[in-house]
Amino acid sequence: MTGWLSRRSLRWRLMAVGLAGVAAALLVSGLLLYAAMTATLTRSVVDDARSSANAVAALVNAGRLPDPLPLSGAQVVQVLDAQNRVITSSVTADRLTPLVDADERATLLTGRSIVVAGSRAALSGELQVVGLGAGPAEHRVTVVAAVPTADLETTRRVVRVLLLVLFPLALAAMALVAWRVIGAALRPVDELREGADRIGAGPSVDERLPVPPARDEISALATTLNRMLDRLGSAQEKQRAFVADAAHELRSPLASMHTQLEVADRLREGSRLPADLLPEVDRLSGLVEDLLVLARAGGDSTGRRTEDVPLTGLLTEVASRCAGARVPVEVSPGPRGPGSHGPVVRASRPDLVRAVANLVDNAVRHAGSRVVLAARATSAGAELTVTDDGHGIRAEDRERVFDRFARLDEARDRDSGGSGLGLAITRELLRHNGARIVLEDAEPGVRAVVSFGHR
Secondary structure, X not given: OHHHHHOOOHHHHHHHHHHHHHHHHHHHHHHHHHHHHHHHHHHHHHHHHHHHHHHHHHHHHOOOOOOOEOOOOOOEEEEEOOOOOEEEEEOOOOOOOOOOOHHHHHHHHOOOOEEEEHHHHOOOOEEEEEEEEEOOHHHOEEEEEEEEOHHHHHHHHHHHHHHHHHHHHHHHHHHHHHHHHHHHHHHHHHHHHHHHHHOOOOOOOOOOOOOOOOOOHHHHHHXXXXXXXXXXXXXXXXXXXXXXXHHXXXXXXXXXXXXXXXXXXXXXXXXXXXXXXXXXXXXXXXXXXXXXXXHHHOOOOOOOOOEEEEHHHHHXXXXXXXXXXXXXXXXXXXXXXXXXXXXXXXXXXXXHHHHHHHHHHHHHXXXXXXXXXXXXXXXXXXXXXXXXXXXXXXXXXXXXXHOOOOOOHHHOOOOOOOOOOHHHHHHHHHHOOOEEEEEEEOOOOEEEEEEEXXX
């Protein structure tokens, strides 16, 4: 039970613990109520029988014992002699057969009450019997008075039924109330969770957690977390600014170095050193440009200009730029046929062009024979895919490749010249345009799936 309960939600656990406590309290209180009521009713029946016995004993002591005894109702009274024979009785009692035997009469004379079968007095149910000694010592008799317990049993049965019916109903009602109350109490927590899930997944970098209006612990937690997000956002902004400034400052020295190496190479100065250094300088320049793009992509997207972008047309444009690539890049016509612009999304066209171009460049480097681009409409919006037939990526590495400067070991030789920032840039650009990207197994190769929501 503990293992099952530990896998439930907090709402379930709180309700289960609360209801368990309430159920235990109801059970204990119900048992106590039933026991107290039974004891009270039994005492009332015994007192009634004892009152009748006292009245008859008074008549015996006064020497005025009538026959039959002047008692009304369902009470059964007998006067027994020392040999346990019936001297007189009420009209409801047997005048020949004693209600109790000798041993039971001895028990009654100690002041205790007993319960006997009602059949002894031709009645249904049971009888609560008391006894009392009366008369002079030489002619001592025993007054036996009995009261039927049918009404007592009926009352006890009704109470049992009520407890068995009302307690579960009360527990069910309390469960419903507790579910609603706990849900209302935890709603701010759900809002915090949903807000935390949105932060970092959408284009806005300034989104914060909702703060409940109540001045309670959850409100204080939301405020504290928002302050932490402010500090993290400030630190990230400073880091982004540093990367952008450093990359910007490196552009001029790198451009100067590139120019000087080209001049030295044309003038045949420095033997083969200028020709050997030019590719490395070009690679370093590309890395600087990628850092600048990544720094800009990680910033706020509120200033980006968006437009309606036909995805099939976008893929055709990117594929035309790869006409001289190592492997052919093809655009699948899709279900709407050739010439169709396919689904249209609202986004920044330059961002999408750069993101898809990065995906295509990465696919071309790893493809075996071709790269296929496709776009289609989905129930959630639109989707474009870039598929290669290369060696593929292990499932555990499909998320890691989006990290900055991530390079898989098996791709280092074939991916020479890459900066390790292409996929990181792609994910940032797509995130700021409301899209998400995942990598899937294409068997063989890898399929990059970019999903857009409804406009």
